[in-house]
Amino acid sequence: MTNIYVVFRGQEEGRSIRHILMKNGFSVAGVSMSGSQLLQQIEEVPDPIVVCGYKLPDMLYQELWEYLPEDALMLLLAPAGRVGEYDENGITCLSMPLKIHALLDALRAMVEQVEWRRRKRRQRPKVRAAADDEVLGKAKAFLQENRGMSEAEAHAYLQKCSMNSGTGLVEVAKMVLTLGLQ
Numbered sequence: 001m002t003n004i005y006v007v008f009r010g011q012e013e014g015r016s017i018r019h020i021l022m023k024n025g026f027s028v029a030g031v032s033m034s035g036s037q038l039l040q041q042i043e044e045v046p047d048p049i050v051v052c053g054y055k056l057p058d059m060l061y062q063e064l065w066e067y068l069p070e071d072a073l074m075l076l077l078a079p080a081g082r083v084g085e086y087d088e089n090g091i092t093c094l095s096m097p098l099k100i101h102a103l104l105d106a107l108r109a110m111v112e113q114v115e116w117r118r119r120k121r122r123q124r125p126k127v128r129a130a131a132d133d134e135v136l137g138k139a140k141a142f143l144q145e146n147r148g149m150s151e152a153e154a155h156a157y158l159q160k161c162s163m164n165s166g167t168g169l170v171e172v173a174k175m176v177l178t179l180g181l182q
Contacts, residue, residue: 001048002026002027002031002114002115003045003048003049004026004027004028004051004111005031005032005038006032007038007050007052007053007056007064009134011033013146014019014031014032015031015068016076017058021103024104029041031103033057034063035059035064036059039064039067046071047073047117049107049111049114050068050074051075051107052076052081053078054077054078060075062122071117072090074091074172075091075092075103076091076093076094077093077095077103078093078094079095080096130148132170135177139174139177140174141154142177142180143158144155146180157175158172161171
C-alpha cells in the first residue's frame with residue numbers, strides 16, 4: 001500500500017483533495033494543516049507521497065521538502081504563474097486551478113514509481129553480517145570434516161534444513177555447531 005498524505009493551509013482544501021483521491025480509489029493515510037504536523041505523521045513511514053500547496057502556515061514547500069525523508073515524493077499544487085519555478089527531482093508540480101484528471105494521472109505515476117522502488121529493493125541481494133558468514137563457514141567446515149561433505153554439499157544441507165524447519169540459515173548453522181560439538 002502506498003502512503004499518501006495531504007497537507008494544505010486550509011482544512012477545507014485538504015479535505016476536498018482527500019475526498020477526490022478516495023473517490024477515485026486512492027487511500028489517503030492522513031490530512032494535515034501544517035508542515036510540522038505532517039512531519040510528525042510520517043516520521044517512520046516508508047516511501048510517503050505528499051500532496052501539498054506551495055505555502056503552508058508554518059513553512060513553504062521547499063522547507064517541507066528538505067525535512068521529508070529521502071524516499072519521499074511530493075505532488076505540489078501551485079499557482080499557474082509559478083509552476084516553472086518548482087523544478088526539483090522528486091517534486092511533481094501541477095498548476096491551480098486544479099484539473100482533476102491531471103491530479104489523478106500524476107498521482108498514479110507517483111504510486112507506480114513508489115511500487116517500482118519497492119520491487120527493486122526486494123530484488124537486491126541481502127547482505128549478511130561478517131559474524132554470520134563466519135558461523136556459516138564454521139558449520140560448513142564441521143560438516144566437511146565430520147560428515148565427508150564437499151563445501152557445496154554442506155551448504156545445500158544447511159539450506160535444506162533451513163527450508164524444512166522454517167528457520168534462518170544462520171540459526172541452522174548455529175544448531176549444527178552446538179549439536180555437533182557436544
